[in-house]
Amino acid sequence: MPSLYIHIPFCLSKCPYCSFVSHAGMNELHQRYVNALLREAKELCRNHPDAPLTTLFLGGGTPTIFSGEALATIITGCAGLFGLEHDAEISIEANPRTIDAAKLLLLRASGVNRLSIGVQSFQDQELRLLGRPHSAEDAAHALRLAKDAGFTNISLDLMYGLPxxxxxxxxxxxxxxxxxxxxxxxxxxxxxxxxxxxxxxxxQGLLQLPDDEAVADMDQLTATLCREAGLVHYEISNYARPGFECRHNINYWQNGPYLALGAGAVACMNGCRRQKINDPLRYCERIESGQSVIMEEECLEPAASFRETVVMGLRMLCGVSRENLQSRYGLDVEGYYEETLVRLINQGMLELTARHLRLTARGRMFANQVMAELV
Structure with a gap:
C-alpha cells in the first residue's frame, strides 16, 4: 500500500544552508493552503483508491508553524479520505520554537505517533551560525514536552561538519x-x-568548514557513541533503537511507491516521478481553479529504474535485496554490472552475498563515489 507525503513549505525563517522548498512568513496564505491541500487530497484519493496508507509524513519547511487545529484538520482529513492501516506510522517534522504542550496534545489526538524535531546542534553558537531560531535549551524542552504529551517515538535531527x-x-x-x-x-x-x-x-572564501580529517573523526565519534547508546545504524545517516526505524523513509530508500500533496512535493507511482509547482501561492491558485499542479514528470525506463533502486537501496546498511530486484525487474546486480561490480568488490567497497548487495564499512566512507559508478 502507498505512503503519503504532505509538504508544508512555510517556516519561521530561511536557514542559510537550506535548499528545500520553503518560505519564511506568508502567514496570510496558511489557511488557504490548508484548504488547497484538502482539495488536492480529494482528487488524489479518487485517482488512487488503492489505499489505506501505511505511512503518512508531514515535512517542510516547518509543518508545526501551522496551528494545532490546522494540522489536525489536514491529518484527520487525509485519514478519512485514504484510510490508514491499523499500525500506520504518522510522522511530523517540528521546530522546537513552534511546538507547545497544547499543540503536541492535539497532534497526538489526531493520530500522530512519530515526532521528528529539527535540533541541528546543542551548541548555541553553532545554532546562531545556522540561522536557527531556537536555543539548545529550547530543543531539550521541546523533547521533554513531547514525552509529557505521550510521544514515545521521537527523532532528533542533528548536523555535523558545520562552520x-x-x-x-x-x-x-x-x-x-x-x-x-x-x-x-x-x-x-x-x-x-x-x-x-x-x-x-x-x-567568497568566507565559510570555514572542518577539514576531512575532522569530519572523519566526527564520523567515528558518531559510530562509537550511538553503538554504546544502543542506537543501531540502519541507514547511512540514521540510527534507531530496534523497532523505531522510520518506515516512511525506508519505503523511499527502497524506491517504493508514495503519493504526495502540496507545493514542491514529489510523488512516485508506477515508475513515474511527478513534482508539484514550488510556489505556494500559484499552487493554491491552480488547485482552486481546477488546474494541474504538476510541474515536471519523469518516467524511467526499467534499466534506469533498476539502477536507481540499487543506488538508493545501498543507503540501507542491510543493502539491496537481490530477490526483490529479480522479482521487480528481472535483473540481477551480478549480471548487470559485471566488471564494475567485481572491481568495487575487490576494492573493498561492496559486499555481495547470495541475498544482498551492500556497502562495506570502507564503502560507506566513499558512498557517493561508489554510487556514482552504479547509477
Whole structure:
C-alpha cells in the first residue's frame, strides 16, 4: 500500500544552508493552503483508491508553524479520505520554537505517533551560525514536552561538519542528544547547496568548514557513541533503537511507491516521478481553479529504474535485496554490472552475498563515489 507525503513549505525563517522548498512568513496564505491541500487530497484519493496508507509524513519547511487545529484538520482529513492501516506510522517534522504542550496534545489526538524535531546542534553558537531560531535549551524542552504529551517515538535531527565545529563540540552535541533518550537520530553532514547563502559565502572564501580529517573523526565519534547508546545504524545517516526505524523513509530508500500533496512535493507511482509547482501561492491558485499542479514528470525506463533502486537501496546498511530486484525487474546486480561490480568488490567497497548487495564499512566512507559508478 502507498505512503503519503504532505509538504508544508512555510517556516519561521530561511536557514542559510537550506535548499528545500520553503518560505519564511506568508502567514496570510496558511489557511488557504490548508484548504488547497484538502482539495488536492480529494482528487488524489479518487485517482488512487488503492489505499489505506501505511505511512503518512508531514515535512517542510516547518509543518508545526501551522496551528494545532490546522494540522489536525489536514491529518484527520487525509485519514478519512485514504484510510490508514491499523499500525500506520504518522510522522511530523517540528521546530522546537513552534511546538507547545497544547499543540503536541492535539497532534497526538489526531493520530500522530512519530515526532521528528529539527535540533541541528546543542551548541548555541553553532545554532546562531545556522540561522536557527531556537536555543539548545529550547530543543531539550521541546523533547521533554513531547514525552509529557505521550510521544514515545521521537527523532532528533542533528548536523555535523558545520562552520567552526570541532570533534569536541560534535561530541558535546551528540552526548547531549543521547542523554535525552530519543528513539531515533538523523545525523547529516552539512552539504553546501548551490543557490543558498552558504554557497555564496563559500565561493567568497568566507565559510570555514572542518577539514576531512575532522569530519572523519566526527564520523567515528558518531559510530562509537550511538553503538554504546544502543542506537543501531540502519541507514547511512540514521540510527534507531530496534523497532523505531522510520518506515516512511525506508519505503523511499527502497524506491517504493508514495503519493504526495502540496507545493514542491514529489510523488512516485508506477515508475513515474511527478513534482508539484514550488510556489505556494500559484499552487493554491491552480488547485482552486481546477488546474494541474504538476510541474515536471519523469518516467524511467526499467534499466534506469533498476539502477536507481540499487543506488538508493545501498543507503540501507542491510543493502539491496537481490530477490526483490529479480522479482521487480528481472535483473540481477551480478549480471548487470559485471566488471564494475567485481572491481568495487575487490576494492573493498561492496559486499555481495547470495541475498544482498551492500556497502562495506570502507564503502560507506566513499558512498557517493561508489554510487556514482552504479547509477
Amino acid at each position: 567552526g565545529q570541532t570533534p569536541d563540540s560534535w561530541r558535546n552535541t551528540l552526548e547531549r542528544a543521547i542523554s535525552l533518550e530519543p528513539t531515533h537520530l538523523s545525523l547529516y553532514e552539512l552539504t553546501i547547496e548551490q543557490g543558498t547563502p552558504y554557497y555564496q559565502q563559500q565561493e
